Amino acid sequence: MWEEILARYLNEKRLKKSAKRERIIKFFFKVDKHLNVDELYEKLGKKVSRSTIYRTLKLLTKCGLAIEQKFEEKNRRYEPAHLSHHDHFICLKCGEIIEFNDKKIENTQNKIAQKYNFKIVSHKLEIYGYCEKCQKG
Amino acid sequence: MWEEILARYLNEKRLKKSAKRERIIKFFFKVDKHLNVDELYEKLGKKVSRSTIYRTLKLLTKCGLAIEQKFEEKNRRYEPAHLSHHDHFICLKCGEIIEFNDKKIENTQNKIAQKYNFKIVSHKLEIYGYCEKCQKG
DNA sequence: AATGAAATTGAAATTCATTTTCATTATTAT
DNA sequence: ATAATAATGAAAATGAATTTCAATTTCATT
Structure with missing residues (x-):
């Protein structure tokens, strides 16, 4: 705590x-x-x-x-x-920031890091685009 | 060009x-x-x-x-x-920024985006940690 | 080539988020 | 209670990015 x-x-x-x-x-x-x-x-x-x-x-x-x-x-x-293991979708229109979490991405990152002999401490993934609402609006 | x-x-x-x-x-x-x-x-x-x-x-x-x-x-x-589809490893000790590129990560991102009904325009992935040299030094 | 309207430039001023300073107030160990 | 030290807020300082403005350059039109 x-x-x-x-x-x-x-x-x-x-x-x-x-x-x-x-x-x-x-x-x-x-x-x-x-x-x-x-x-x-x-x-x-x-x-x-x-x-x-x-x-x-x-x-x-x-x-x-x-x-x-x-x-x-x-x-x-x-x-x-x-919360910091969360990644973020960021809407380019309304600015909303949606948090998400996915194990698959972390696995892939680990594999790549191994290839580069890089020791991961943390990461930041931001995906920019349009949220559901703004695609319709 | x-x-x-x-x-x-x-x-x-x-x-x-x-x-x-x-x-x-x-x-x-x-x-x-x-x-x-x-x-x-x-x-x-x-x-x-x-x-x-x-x-x-x-x-x-x-x-x-x-x-x-x-x-x-x-x-x-x-x-x-x-170059902007490259992602980056960033060394927390020496500050070196290593660019890399991996299709698997993009595939995974696309799947997650579908789940959230988010339309991807671009993304940014930064992985922080220690580069090969700095792990040894 | 000469002209003039409009864009470009650099230096200095400005902006804005963040950090630091400093005098005052609050906390804590003795 | 006292002294030592940390916390606070207001104002000053910092530093990256932007804007202003006078001087210069570009370029389309004579």
Whole structure:
């Protein structure tokens, strides 16, 4: 669970607890999908500064609980790490991001990596195109 | 060939030819791999301003001859479009980017897309980890 | 060749996301 | 309670990408 991992990390680094940080992190894991700083700022009622949100997301990234992502947008997104094996369909019309997961793709990746003697740590697969709605519309 | 596509585009948009632009574009296709603006600036002997390089790469992107890419670096890279079906291994230690190509992966992607009724236009696959050298070193 | 309208260029200014600084406030160990 | 140190927010700094603007270049039309 993220609570324990976080607690262990804070302890190890001699960091202190704080209400703001907890609020951000709890919300982040409650929503449980990729978010950017502005979305968090808005959805937390602008009660926590962007600086603190940035710092908190960096912290989560450092202790392995979140993953930084760059889609073809100007700004970064963060995703709870337990979702990070998901891949994404991204609709070029409406911008919707659909998460999916497929074992076959991972197997194929492993085979190719072997061929290149590359040791895989993680991967990112984004498929761009048109979602069901936008094909009709 | 890119020459014709470019010529047609310039003509269509009533744009003019220029020596600087040609130099950038020729070099870009001669090197024939992903580059960022700074690398182009250096390798062109700092004879063309960054503004112009940015503008030229945007132009190439618009006429479909280049693809903008965002790896997990601060700045963008551009890649000749004919390479853009390549996928990438990215070494987390030395930063090397190895291009590869595999039909199996594309087949699998197509099957999944069907399941989700998603119409694929393009995709981006980046595999992070350690290259052969860095596993040993 | 000469003209002029429109595109191109580079330098500097601007934008915008992110990071850092710094003075103030909150937390925690003693 | 005190002292030490971390957390916070506002503002400043950073850095990549874009835009502005005056000067230059291109090119279609004389």
